[in-house]
Amino acid sequence: MGPVGSQNRSQHRDERRISPVFLGIFAVMAVTGWAVWTGYATSPGLAVFLFVTSAWIVSLCLHEYAHARTALHSGDLSVGAKGYLTLNPLKYTHALLSIVLPVLFVIMGGLGLPGGAVYIERDRIEGRWRHSLISAAGPLTNVAFAAVCTAPFWLNALDGVPFVFRFALAFLALLQVSAAILNFLPVPGLDGYGVIEPWLSHRVRREVAPLAPFGLLAVFALLWIPEINGYFFDLVYAVLSALGVSDLEAGCGHNLYQFWQDTNGFCQIG
Template sequence: MSITSNRPHSDRRVSTIFLVLLAVMGASAGALWTDWGNARFGVFMFVVAGWLVSLCLHEYAHARTALHGGDISVGTKGYLTLNPLKYTHPVYSFIMPLVFIILGGIALPGGAVFIERGRIQGKWKHSAISAAGPAVNAASALVLLVVLALVPTPTAVGPANFYSALGYLALLQLMAAILNLLPVPGLDGYGIIEPWLSYDNRRAFAGIAPYGMIIVFLLLWNSTINSWFFNTVIFNLMRWFGQSWTYAQFGNYLFHFFNLNLGGIFGH
């Protein structure tokens, strides 16, 4: 047996960048739990790192599902390494979603992996590829919310700040899952139903796809839509999980430490 036969394939080896993001999450979580350093900066770093990790996993899920669907090219493109720099549109998929949560607290993952759809046969496989990303966000939200529902009410400042960071990250994951499932061209919700549309309809909607994420962001910037979405949809979902909404509110307050007077999601 050759020495190299047991080595992981280079196109599936976890990238150093992803490991660094995990390290930042761990370090900031430890600082928050022990009440070391500036709590607001700690929450900011934890949520940003956690959000970027979830974006990597979101895109990985698309690529991995495509691989099993028949597109073996995702490996050579580096999509299975969890390296954000390997995706086709790093700015559209990572920088813009990060700016969105910093400025307005609106969580919208962007599409980043280029799937060679011609290699994939079957409408259900195409729909599954699009659904895989939001499924990661939904699963992440559920895990975080269950944790928050099970933990006892903290009596120390450090754990309270840590749970607030978890609450805000859970809210972002829940928001990302819901918004990305909207049937808007450019989002995964549209990608799920697109294979089932006629050719003429797909062609008509193709021109809207590059602006889908911006359209949703601008709609949520409207105070009426924003208030309904967060105070009705998100609140009613999160209240099933104990104090998660309270944690999310305080986490939002701590996260926006730079005070740009934009208020975040709860300020609209």
């Protein structure tokens, strides 16, 4: 093999090498998860906060990676050069929207706000199904993450699982379910609209395109309306209930996460 071929192979490896930034976040998740499980931490609420926050960031990275990886296999080879395959959150087109804002909304209100985005060169991709799959890949990652978090619940495998760790998993599952539901909404700017967009007429897509930057803001504004917020979380809790997670467990996880508010009195964690 010539020097050009070797150089290209080396470049491809670099483009797909997992970022030290992601590995660091994953390490925080693993260490704090162990601290929550063993009760080693002097402050269980702080341990839950660090565990859930780092796990949430890991899921955001995997969400964006799923978009990029699916795009790569659909024909957009540019995603590697952009750093999207390294799982580095700092490489995303909008790091503020992809990581910072979703984390802030979790801290403030316990809402799994969807992030965005990786820039996909859609003109490189042929076939409407491929375009739809690229958009669906991200929220499907949240669905898979929720399934993993709730597996001990729906498999009735909670014997020996510490209460604090159980509550942390329940709250993390709530974030993943809420993110998946919001992402699948057919609203311009969200992945749900990206799924159906390839099947719309050119005229409709052209008229809707200017609304895309405001779609997420509109959803956020609507969730401030108490009635809509109530309906939304009723749906989230219904999904969690179907997966074996009770409202109490998710609520206790949320209260532990917001350790600075000291609202854990009604949760049995002993």
